[in-house]
Amino acid sequence: MLNIHKRKPLLLTVMLAALVTLSPFAIDSYLAAMPMMATFFGVHGSVIELTITLYFLGFALGNFLGxxxxxxxxxKPIAVLGVAIYGISALLIPLCDHIELILILRFTQAFGGGFATVTSNVFIRDWFTGKEVARFVTIISMMMMLAPLFAPVIGAFLIEHQGWQGVFYFMFAFSVLLWISFFILIPESREKALITKKVSVKQLFEKYKIFFSDKQSVIMLFAISFSMAGLYIFLTGASFIYIEFFGVETASFPFLxxxxxxxxxxxxxxxTMLLKKKKPGFLLGIGMLLQLMAGVTLFIVVRQSAPSFEWVFACIVVFVGSLGLIFGNGTAAILNINPHVSGSANATIGITRFVLSFIIGSIMALFRTDNLIPIGTAMFCCTFIGNILYVWARKYV
Structure with missing residues (x-):
């Protein structure tokens, strides 16, 4: 079992990918149910959107500590504890009658998800080095994206037959299966000599101090965080864009x-194939440029008197799809700079992108309008800032 990364790399990849699907399932599976939840609780849609933005904040805190x-x-102990917190919170959410309790439990669920997910990439960093880190992070990110592909479909089915509550029962069942599988199949990757089982407040912040003292890391961190924040802006407003603004049927939402x-x-x-010949930094630059092109186009399209559905759809697809080149390569670049504090480095990536998403998402919820201009503008600003930071940092990657 100690050499699972060598003897059973497929099993390792699947299990770590399953670990990072916790949050995609927690977000994407019930996006289409948000209008239904607003009606159920008798609140404005912007209040339900807070269940997404609060998830970002809770996830960031889970990353910070985890x-x-x-x-x-x-x-391993951090991973299994996080999965347990996530699952118990998901089980309690459908039992609540007040939206305030839902918001609290969503924060708690996110904390557990962040606590668990933050360990995924550092399992990899413990077992691999160099380009292998970028390759495995990319593969797991790719497998993780299968969750958003199936989550809306599963969610739509559950919503139709069980209401919005059924989605959270599904999250609970998934977490139970994952907890059992992870506990039995995945060994500890951290060297025993490095497991001190002691941590003080000073030590906790010292690890982050080490990370933030490195200029290379900080610039790259914010470059990919702003690019990722654009994705979460879309996630927060996805149901509004397609279901409310363009009038798409709920059943069609998963396909879009x-x-x-x-x-x-x-x-x-x-x-993954290009990494055999190209450096992660080069591929990261291509992804950043592709996203910027989509962001600029979207910025223009949403300002038309009657935005074209086809153009908005195409811009969003390219914007989100470009992250296939951005996240894995950006994460690998940061982790390879800071192998001695890889846990804290990976946590910082999650913290920063989710805190940014929480801040921007909360602002957009407060200033929600009946058009797509705020969403398109915010997504453009995120990729524009990310590209500027990448240009600044490219000599390091």
Whole structure:
């Protein structure tokens, strides 16, 4: 079992991919149910959107604590504890009658998801180095994107037969299966000599201090975080864009959403093959430029008096799909710079992108309009800033 990364790489990849699908399932499977939830609780749609933005905040906090704790206590204990918190929260959500309790539990669920997910990439960093890190992170990111492909379909089915509550019962069942499988099949990857089982507040922040003292890491961190934030802006407003603004049927929503995932997976596959000859930094630059082109076009299209559905759809698909070249390569670049604090480094990636998403998503929820201009503008700004930061940092990658 200690050499699972060598003897059973497929099993390792599948299990770590399943771990990082917790959040895609927690978000994408019930996007189409958000209008139904607004009606059920008698609140404005912007209040239901807070269940998404609060998830970003809880996930960031889970990353913040989970990363350094995995350095001190090992990866596996943090992973299984996070899955348990996620599952219990999901089970309690359908039992609530007040939206305030839903918001609290969504935050808790996200905390558990962040606590668990932050260990995935550092399992890889413990077992692999160099381009192998980029390759495995990309493969797992690609497999993770299968969750958004199937989650809306599963969600639509459950919503039709069980209502919005059925989606959360599904999350609970998935977490139970994952907890059992992970506990039995995946060994600890952290070297025993490095597992101190001790951590103080000073030590906790010291690990982040080490990370943020490195200029290369910080620039790259914000470059990919802004690019990823654009994705979460879309996720927050996806049901509004397609169901409310363009009047698409709920049953068709999964297919429109799935197109983003398909392109992301295809570019992830291409990225995996190109990594044999090209450096992660070069491929990252291509992905950043592709996303910027989509962002600029979307910025223009949403300002038309009657935005074209086809153009909006195409721009969003390219914008989200480009992350198949961005996330894996950007993450690998950061982790390879900071192998000695890889847990904290990976946590910082999650924290930053989700905090940014929470801030931007909350602002958009407060200033929601009946058109697509805020969404298109915010997505463009995210990729524009990300590209500027990448140009600044490219000499390091």
């Amino acid at each position: 990363g350094p704790l995995s350095d001190s206590f090992g990866r 959403f799935g197109a983003n995932v398909v392109l992301n997976i295809l570019l992830s596959l291409v990225n």
